[in-house]
Amino acid sequence: MKVFRSPNNPIIKPEDVKPSMYDFEVIGVFNAGVTRFKDEVVLLLRVAERPINKHPDIVLTAIYDVSKGQLIIKEFSKGDPENNFSDPRLIITPKGTYLTSISHLRLARSKDGINFEIEDAPTIRPANDYETFGLEDPRISLIDGTYYINYVGVGHFGVTTCLASTKDFNTFERHGVIFSPDNKDVVLFPERVEGKYYALHRPVSSLFGKQEIWIAESPDLCCWGNHRYLMGPRPNCWDEIKIGASAVPFKIVLGAPYGEQGWLEVYHGVDRNNRYCLGALLLDSQEPWKVIARTEKPIFEPEADYECNGFFGNVVFSCGLLCEDDKLKIYYGAADTVICYAELSLEETIKGLNLFG
């Protein structure tokens, strides 16, 4: 698969984003939801911050304190053998697990899709018990004239998926937790199918240890049921360990014998080396719980330096793309550090699905 990477990559870097608090630093800006609004491309960025730390013997992070209504700083001793810092994203202590940074969501706008103006302050910030460790990985679905934003809420009760909505990207309404813990990688289909809303989601079974893509249906986007398993990892493949939906699915036109239309979903998969790639799958247009095809190989792999090296290297991860001009215009987080832009041919992607033999 031929990938065109923007020569401007990374198009958004941590130093482009103003911290939300005076004594904080932005360590990552990645995994952005994307949509078109009026004549602009709108990104909702995941911005990861932490308190500036000048002491080599401690680790500082921040959590949202619900009773105080603000971020507070937590300090962990590197010398304490009971604290585990082996995963750069986590601080595991006998008293509980913490994240090494706290994320919020931040708006960025662009006329050309490459050069973005980034808001100075958080757009959606931690506000309740489900978001004490931050807000992550937003997806934007335009449904009946309203932009629905679902994001991961990480809190001491677990990893949930929350819903918000806006019509103007100025005021946002929250709709609560729509998938209970642990569940992430939720994407809402942009239109109803036979009167029902659909979502892909990624629950976690702690007993059986799987991380697979499921599909659910809803009458109102807030309440979800008829959960069905859709698709799992493939042994000895690039997506052998875990998979999840990435971009919001969109309709494409096909030919016989595969039906007139289908839903194309760009998803992510992880291998045993924690390498994150993107693949594509095709769902039936009228029965989206049926997988018609799936790319054997990734359509997009970490290869550039900014994808291979960073806070968490060897990661390309997308929360959204624009399908325009027969191209997939993919906005993606690289190495959990920066936001980049790439284009793939829609035709090549469909060919990768091996639909036509």
Next chain:
Amino acid sequence: MKVFRSPNNPIIKPEDVKPSMYDFEVIGVFNAGVTRFKDEVVLLLRVAERPINKHPDIVLTAIYDVSKGQLIIKEFSKGDPENNFSDPRLIITPKGTYLTSISHLRLARSKDGINFEIEDAPTIRPANDYETFGLEDPRISLIDGTYYINYVGVGHFGVTTCLASTKDFNTFERHGVIFSPDNKDVVLFPERVEGKYYALHRPVSSLFGKQEIWIAESPDLCCWGNHRYLMGPRPNCWDEIKIGASAVPFKIVLGAPYGEQGWLEVYHGVDRNNRYCLGALLLDSQEPWKVIARTEKPIFEPEADYECNGFFGNVVFSCGLLCEDDKLKIYYGAADTVICYAELSLEETIKGLNLFG
């Protein structure tokens, strides 16, 4: 708390239940849903079976094979050091986790609530991918003239909660998976509150390791949202490790200053020694996501021999009770082996909530 245990306990034992297949044995009958239907008490029993095994070097269990539409036998070598049999409920192998028995649901009826006639064959049996390891822990809620049965479906995709319904306990309709994995200990409130259905549920956060009670709402009993944390374990208490809803909640009349009415929920809690007890909590009648009170001590603990010894000892676990004649008539699984009956005073239980200082 004074507990009256039936002198007939255990009221249902494994040897009272006919296996579903010729060469199988019933090893447990426990955790039954309960309701009144016409002039009878109806129990929906969890019946745990396994293939009869005459070889001391192997462990046999059964799983439901979806393509064959029947149970098939799986064999595991005790000598293989990679197989882990330390939890009597589980077989943990490098290729995956299995259960040592497979459960289905079986109807039992009684005029006096103590002596039951048990059906010869399974009433609801494994039938799909979400039930390959069995059906467990049914709860029955009578809502608007229909009996809704939710049960745990255990399959290779995880631990889900499924819904079925009946009007006559002869024909049953399935409504699919209503809570995605891992989620169990779901109880449906028997009536709507301000137009919405409510359920307590028990999701699992693998990252943060909690097992706590949540509440969700629904327009139709199938799709659930607005998930909210309700209540967690208490350190150094009888419910210090994990808790979950047990019986279907029911309305009780209170006095001032606690409102006219409230929802009484009998829940279960587990301590560090894997001892399962029952406690009670009171929820606001109009805002059931608000916990008004919770018993400090268990209302019911494993003390009798049949509660302390069995397949999994030191367990009293209820999936249902009848609140009649100012008594809680509790049907409960003892030691994951047998079904027993006990009565508690409703007044004493309310006193245990320390509502009135």
